[in-house]
Amino acid sequence: MSTLGIVYFYVCAALAVSGALAVVxxxxxxxxxxxxxxxxxxxxxxxxxxxxxxxxxxxxxxxxGAIVVLFLFVIMLLGPSASPPLDHRGIVGRAFGGSLFALxxxxxxxxxxxxxxxxxxxxxxxxxxxxxxxxDAFGTVLFSDDLAPFELSSxxxxxxxxxxxxxxxxxxxxxxxxxxxxxxxxVPPHTEAAHSGVFRHDxxxxxxxxxxxxxxxxxxxxxxSAEGGVVERIDADPDGIPTDRPQRPRQSGEITGAKGxxx
Amino acid sequence: MIPIEPYVILSALLxxxxxxxxxxxxxxxxxxxxxxxxxxxxxxxLVAFNRSRLKPSLAQTYPGQSHTGQVFAFFIIxxxxxxxxxxxxxxxxxxxxxxxxxxxxxxxLKN
Numbered sequence: 001m002s003t004l005g006i007v008y009f010y011v012c013a014a015l016a017v018s019g020a021l022a023v024v025x026x027x028x029x030x031x032x033x034x035x036x037x038x039x040x041x042x043x044x045x046x047x048x049x050x051x052x053x054x055x056x057x058x059x060x061x062x063x064x065g066a067i068v069v070l071f072l073f074v075i076m077l078l079g080p081s082a083s084p085p086l087d088h089r090g091i092v093g094r095a096f097g098g099s100l101f102a103l104x105x106x107x108x109x110x111x112x113x114x115x116x117x118x119x120x121x122x123x124x125x126x127x128x129x130x131x132x133x134x135x136d137a138f139g140t141v142l143f144s145d146d147l148a149p150f151e152l153s154s155x156x157x158x159x160x161x162x163x164x165x166x167x168x169x170x171x172x173x174x175x176x177x178x179x180x181x182x183x184x185x186x187v188p189p190h191t192e193a194a195h196s197g198v199f200r201h202d203x204x205x206x207x208x209x210x211x212x213x214x215x216x217x218x219x220x221x222x223x224x225s226a227e228g229g230v231v232e233r234i235d236a237d238p239d240g241i242p243t244d245r246p247q248r249p250r251q252s253g254e255i256t257g258a259k260g261x262x263x
Numbered sequence: 264m265i266p267i268e269p270y271v272i273l274s275a276l277l278x279x280x281x282x283x284x285x286x287x288x289x290x291x292x293x294x295x296x297x298x299x300x301x302x303x304x305x306x307x308x309l310v311a312f313n314r315s316r317l318k319p320s321l322a323q324t325y326p327g328q329s330h331t332g333q334v335f336a337f338f339i340i341x342x343x344x345x346x347x348x349x350x351x352x353x354x355x356x357x358x359x360x361x362x363x364x365x366x367x368x369x370x371x372l373k374n
Contacts, residue, residue, distance in 0.1 A: 020284075
């Protein structure tokens, strides 16, 4: 059992180090992302060996399921420009900084390891409870002692989601917002009488779309409420380019933004 | 059972690799991934120390052993997810403005 544990640790450690080296050294960012995935999987394996079963599962779900996929999405969205051709501008300064950091941390590591070996005190790990790191024990601690940081982390995630949407929409999204705020002036006057705030009747969508030659079936399909009013639909500005209203979901805004480029 | 030193040494090694990648690479995507490597290394050290220094929990409602390191690692994972979301949004926005993902070409404020 003990030798099996040692072999397991060293296999996971070798995989983790090779994954980290792949992240840093790969020229293609897709390979970097695959190296990150390997590192994450092997660290989840080490978490299992360290009696942190819940954290291992969280690691798999959050990292391998969300973060690496997000990286891959962005890499594929950027296409070939995500891996620009190699040039050696500023290579001296960067190599100097990197090697300085590596030397400093390896020296610190060697000093600590030598002190630990000199003390002849290898800390054998004590026996844990059977439920250490399980979801019931972890959840009990998380919802009793650490409740305040847990709730604060939900606020952090909320702010991050809003900030990510705002930053990814960028200048274009703000321009689209101001255009769609101004857009009632482009609608024919006989329909403007029917407006009430941001809600519009679906007939107007047909009018505007036929006037500018744009098919707005998507906007009608998801925007028509039970009373026949349109809560949310694609607006059309005078050049005939459909602009996003602020309530549009995030993904379509990102995709159109990346395709359209700076306008 | 394995003592804690190999875990700590592995963690420091991974942190060093991630730090060198952060300093050397110019591609912003790879820089973000290097930050991920460094945070994973710290998570490993936290969980290993939690496993090696088992103490009774201070929580009134939970009588077992303390989970402080694991809870810390859990919050690091949450913060990291937020960081990646915002960071990739910034990368997309920078690409839209400058058509590049290289960090030294993002010099809008410099010139």
